[in-house]
Amino acid sequence: DIQMTQSPSSLSASVGDRVTITCRASQTINSYLNWYQQRPGRAPKLLIYAASSLHIEVPSRFSGSGYGTDFTLTISSLQPEDFATYYCQQTYSTLWTFGQGTRVEIK
Amino acid sequence: QITLKESGPTLVKPTQTLTLTCTFSGFSFSTSGVGVAWIRQPPGKALEWLALINWDDDKRYTPSLQSRLTITKDTSKKQVVLTMTNMGPVDTGTYFCARFDVLPSGSYCDHWGQGTLVTVSS
Numbered sequence: 001d002i003q004m005t006q007s008p009s010s011l012s013a014s015v016g017d018r019v020t021i022t023c024r025a026s027q028t029i030n031s032y033l034n035w036y037q038q039r040p041g042r043a044p045k046l047l048i049y050a051a052s053s054l055h056i057e058v059p060s061r062f063s064g065s066g067y068g069t070d071f072t073l074t075i076s077s078l079q080p081e082d083f084a085t086y087y088c089q090q091t092y093s094t095l096w097t098f099g100q101g102t103r104v105e106i107k
Numbered sequence: 108q109i110t111l112k113e114s115g116p117t118l119v120k121p122t123q124t125l126t127l128t129c130t131f132s133g134f135s136f137s138t139s140g141v142g143v144a145w146i147r148q149p150p151g152k153a154l155e156w157l158a159l160i161n162w163d164d165d166k167r168y169t170p171s172l173q174s175r176l177t178i179t180k181d182t183s184k185k186q187v188v189l190t191m192t193n194m195g196p197v198d199t200g201t202y203f204c205a206r207f208d209v210l211p212s213g214s215y216c217d218h219w220g221q222g223t224l225v226t227v228s229s
Binding site for chain 2: 032087089
């Protein structure tokens with residue numbers, strides 16, 4: 001299996017802060033990396049696909065970068081609705097795996 | 108408009124078999140490159156991919172649960188069924204189905220069902 005490791009596991013931030021979450025794959029996955037946002041009690045929502053492509057209707061304050069094994073999700077100016085848990089997912093292998101999640105909390 | 112909805116029992120006894128159905132609309136398995144995946148989430152824990160099925164009936168399973176899982180599709184009914192045998196308390200969680208496309212840039216789940224909570228308890 002390809003293991004996906006996110007850091008940090010959680011972070012506290014204020015509205016307006018710039019937030020960066022990292023995701024590392026146990027082997028190269030080229031750019032086959034997706035990011036999802038999950039609010040409590042809700043289904044995950046696709047934010048970024050193919051490492052850096054913004055899904056439709058996702059605000060431009062979200063961006064993704066990386067290639068190979070190291071990836072980042074950046075929120076340029078944190079908004080109240082962004083407090084949630086974020087997951088990375090690799091689909092390089094036909095056996096998908098998710099990261100363990102990063103919880104973004106209000107400071 | 109694409110929608111997916113999971114259905115099945117909310118309570119299962121240990122050792123029983125779980126059968127979940129994902130009923131969808133707005134897309135079809137007749138379209139090349141389409142697929143449906145199952146993902147679960149224990150309470151307070153991370154997402155875990157379980158299985159997927161493609162438009163061409165290609166099926167994949169997470170290795171740790173492969174012996175317990177079966178995924179099938181009914182193209183005419185627009186349903187995907189997941190069965191999981193020998194259920195135990197650790198299988199308690201919310202089970203999601205999600206639609207994905209298989210593209211050169213990779214696959215991604217762009218539409219999700221609301222999820223269904225399954226509790227395993229005697």
